Amino acid sequence: MTAAKRPPLPVxxxxxxxxxxxxxxxxxxxxSDRPAEALIAKDEAAAFELERAAAHALAQNKVVDAYLVDVxxxxxxxxxxxxxxxxxxxxxxxxxxxxxxxxxQSNLVPTGH
Amino acid sequence: xxxxxxxxxxFVRERVAQFRDQVARRLDGSLTEDEFKPLRLKNGVxxxxxxxxxxxxxxxxxxxxxxxxxxxxxxxxxxxxYGHFTTRTNMQFNWPRLRDVPEILDLLADVEMHCIQTSGNxxxxxxxxxxxxxxxxxxEDPRPTAELIRQWSSLHPExxxxxxxxxxxxxxxxxxxxxxxxxxxxxxxxxxxxGEIGYExxxxxxxxxTPMIAKTIRAFLPKHELLAYLEAxxxxxxxxxxxxxxxxxxxxxxxxxxxxxxxxxLVEAEYAGLxxxxxxxxxxxxxxxAAYFAAPAYEKLAPRSSAYETAKAExxxxxTWASVNLFPHKVPGYAAATISLKNIGEAPGDVTSAQMRxxxxxxxxxxxxxxxxxxxxxxxLPHVKQDDLFxxxxxxxxxxxxxANAGLITDIIACPGLDYCSLATARSIPIAQALAQRFANQxxxxxxGELNIxxxxxxxxxxxxxxxHIGILGLEKSGKESYQITLGGDATLxxxxxxxxxxxxxxxxxxxxxxxxxxxxxxxxxxxxxxxDAVRRLGLEPFKIALQETLHAPA
Ligand code: HEM
Ligand code: SF4
Numbered sequence: 223m224t225a226a227k228r229p230p231l232p233v234x235x236x237x238x239x240x241x242x243x244x245x246x247x248x249x250x251x252x253x254s255d256r257p258a259e260a261l262i263a264k265d266e267a268a269a270f271e272l273e274r275a276a277a278h279a280l281a282q283n284k285v286v287d288a289y290l291v292d293v294x295x296x297x298x299x300x301x302x303x304x305x306x307x308x309x310x311x312x313x314x315x316x317x318x319x320x321x322x323x324x325x326x327q328s329n330l331v332p333t334g335h
Numbered sequence: 336x337x338x339x340x341x342x343x344x345x346f347v348r349e350r351v352a353q354f355r356d357q358v359a360r361r362l363d364g365s366l367t368e369d370e371f372k373p374l375r376l377k378n379g380v381x382x383x384x385x386x387x388x389x390x391x392x393x394x395x396x397x398x399x400x401x402x403x404x405x406x407x408x409x410x411x412x413x414x415x416x417y418g419h420f421t422t423r424t425n426m427q428f429n430w431p432r433l434r435d436v437p438e439i440l441d442l443l444a445d446v447e448m449h450c451i452q453t454s455g456n457x458x459x460x461x462x463x464x465x466x467x468x469x470x471x472x473x474x475e476d477p478r479p480t481a482e483l484i485r486q487w488s489s490l491h492p493e494x495x496x497x498x499x500x501x502x503x504x505x506x507x508x509x510x511x512x513x514x515x516x517x518x519x520x521x522x523x524x525x526x527x528x529x530g531e532i533g534y535e536x537x538x539x540x541x542x543x544x545t546p547m548i549a550k551t552i553r554a555f556l557p558k559h560e561l562l563a564y565l566e567a568x569x570x571x572x573x574x575x576x577x578x579x580x581x582x583x584x585x586x587x588x589x590x591x592x593x594x595x596x597x598x599x600x601l602v603e604a605e606y607a608g609l610x611x612x613x614x615x616x617x618x619x620x621x622x623x624x625a626a627y628f629a630a631p632a633y634e635k636l637a638p639r640s641s642a643y644e645t646a647k648a649e650x651x652x653x654x655t656w657a658s659v660n661l662f663p664h665k666v667p668g669y670a671a672a673t674i675s676l677k678n679i680g681e682a683p684g685d686v687t688s689a690q691m692r693x694x695x696x697x698x699x700x701x702x703x704x705x706x707x708x709x710x711x712x713x714x715x716l717p718h719v720k721q722d723d724l725f726x727x728x729x730x731x732x733x734x735x736x737x738x739a740n741a742g743l744i745t746d747i748i749a750c751p752g753l754d755y756c757s758l759a760t761a762r763s764i765p766i767a768q769a770l771a772q773r774f775a776n777q778x779x780x781x782x783x784g785e786l787n788i789x790x791x792x793x794x795x796x797x798x799x800x801x802x803x804h805i806g807i808l809g810l811e812k813s814g815k816e817s818y819q820i821t822l823g824g825d826a827t828l829x830x831x832x833x834x835x836x837x838x839x840x841x842x843x844x845x846x847x848x849x850x851x852x853x854x855x856x857x858x859x860x861x862x863x864x865x866x867x868d869a870v871r872r873l874g875l876e877p878f879k880i881a882l883q884e885t886l887h888a889p890a
Contacts (some may be wrong), residue, residue, distance in 0.1 A: 238382055238386075240361070240362070240368075240433065241362065241432065241433050241434045242386075242432045242433065242434065243382065243385075243386035243387035243430075243431075243432060243433060244385075244386065245384075245385060280368070283361070283362065283364045283368075286368050286382060287382060287757075305814065306753070306814075306815075306816065307384075307753060307759075310384065310753055310754065310762075311384050311385065314385060315385070315754040315755060315764075316754055316762065316765065317682055317754050317762075317764045317765055317768065318682075318754070321415055321430075322385055327415075329386055329430060329432055331432070331434070
């Protein structure tokens with residue numbers, strides 16, 4: 223990924239877990255299924271680090287479909303994707319508020335992570 | 336119902352073992368994602384927005400109680416307690432883990448089911464009329480043909496890597512309820528002047544970004560010549576179809592680019608060079624398959640049941656449901672019942688595991704252990720005695736499955752859209768829900784009459800919007816969801832692609848726009864004129880004006 227294609231800052235890195243499919247966020251040390259734990263890159267250098275983390279994780283066969291997402295920060299400083307697609311992806315189906323992350327569910331099986 | 340022979344059973348189990356091994360090799364890194372993806376797709380495993388998705392084939396939409404119970408179990412154990420029926424009469428599970436898929440496939444194999452050919456560039460699950468074996472206008476049950484094609488195509492190495500996916504649908508009736516003209520190949524069973532049975536062969540239909548209506552390339556193909564002729568069509572496509580551009584790779588583009596006449600010539604030339612008899616199915620095998628679809632042991636009944644008439648007279652809700660959701664059965668005293676999965680305010684096609692079990696019980700008790708899944712995302716109990724209809728209805732009411740809206744304006748087709756699908760440009764389910772709520776009034780729905788609304792969340796058109804009387808296509812416009820309305824589509828033998836009515840609308844304006852369109856119809860219709868006929872007579876103009884009014888209505 224080149225800087226030209228990078229979404230506007232700030233950004234986070236998300237992906238789907240290879241084994242379980244769950245949407246996961248790069249925390250700086252590993253992958254979390256909780257959006258609140260996403261590492262927020264606010265400058266070019268930090269965004270570049272996220273890109274490196276993405277390339278590394280894909281090569282390690284831990285996640286699939288890893289990419290950067292531009293976010294806004296809510297009152298508590300947590301990242302909220304600006305685009306409606308990514309917002310639904312980090313929350314769960316808008317027509318089933320009882321399912322997905324918004325309902326505290328995760329498909330991630332803790333072993334091996 | 337068709338039962339696997341030893342060969343079928345072994346084939347399906349081998350595929351499960353093979354996939355288990357492929358998953359293991361993906362996990363230990365010996366397969367890259369690029370290598371693995373086509374393999375998982377061949378087994379029906381997609382990656383959607385929130386999770387993996389597993390697409391289970393329901394060949395020609397026919398299920399037994401045992402099979403539906405197994406789907407209920409899978410939904411409960413490996414998903415979140417529900418499944419989704421699609422316009423291709425498959426079932427999709429939205430939340431399985433990749434690591435669990437081999438186990439799920441084994442559970443499916445236990446009940447003679449699989450996910451093979453539900454994805455990838457192969458011949459997909461063959462669909463058929465959901466009233467097969469029921470409709471009075473039927474020449475022959477289309478399912479033996481569909482099953483024959485399933486077997487032939489499952490094992491055909493030559494057609495395993497086609498330029499693109501390939502979908503075949505079969506109808507055995509004068510009326511098309513399987514949308515055959517929107518398929519790569521549509522087959523219509525008919526009789527010629529001599530009374531012999533054969534097929535009208537239509538090729539090159541499809542939806543997606545370039546919608547096309549299939550063209551007839553053979554008006555009458557003798558029945559026993561089917562497989563060799565299909566082989567000729569597929570060969571021409573396999574050789575001539577474009578592989579350079581995935582958006583131009585479907586057979587519809589080839590037929591369109593070279594013309595139906597030239598395509599027919601190529602097929603006939605190929606066909607002339609084939610050794611037909613060596614390819615065509617052995618008549619004994621055809622008879623073996625057909626025997627599985629023999630009519631169930633119907634009772635001899637009076638054409639009218641007094642118990643049924645009395646129940647209708649005494650219970651208005653039942654009478655309404657019966658008048659809307661029943662389809663006449665060719666055998667006196669029976670009816671086919673459509674069970675709507677379109678409750679007001681719920682996601683079209685979604686069904687809970689608990690509901691699946693209720694449906695399985697009803698099928699076993701009242702419908703010779705048979706269920707059908709329709710392309711309109713509903714379920715059919717094909718052979719219910721009129722005497723039993725009231726009991727069936729009561730059980731449906733208790734399970735929240737008794738919506739009386741089959742074929743009406745709230746019987747909306749909607750793809751999963753952006754709530755689940757990673758290709759989506761907009762949501763479709765909330766639009767379906769808002770429209771259903773707007774038109775919830777039962778009497779008003781009946782007054783409006785037959786009206787098909789079909790919604791897709793992107794140009795791939797999985798929700799059939801092109802052939803909806805009213806089609807709704809969800810797009811993205813300047814970072815917001817925007818909905819384009821089309822009018823005049825038709826999914827029957829009069830197949831037509833709907834025309835765009837004007838600029839896209841914001842989600843909250845869609846119900847108003849549809850209501851204005853319906854009002855134009857109500858104002859101008861003649862006596863019993865259905866919506867689609869009125870649209871044909873009136874043309875788009877009055878409806879365009881209605882849409883403009885929505886756009887300019889004060890907020
Ligand atoms: C992961 C979810 C899905 C993906 C990735 C997907 C992908 C696609 C794509 C790419 C096309 C366009 C094909 C073309 O024009 O060559 C398409 C068409 C279609 N899909 Fe889907 N789809 C999905 C879900 C569904 C669902 C849920 C249904 C049923 C409700 C469905 C039924 C169809 C139908 C009927 C068509 C149009 C017919 C045609 O092939 O021309 N798909 N799909
Ligand atoms: S039409 Fe688009 S949004 Fe809807 S299921 Fe198909 S690919 Fe997904």
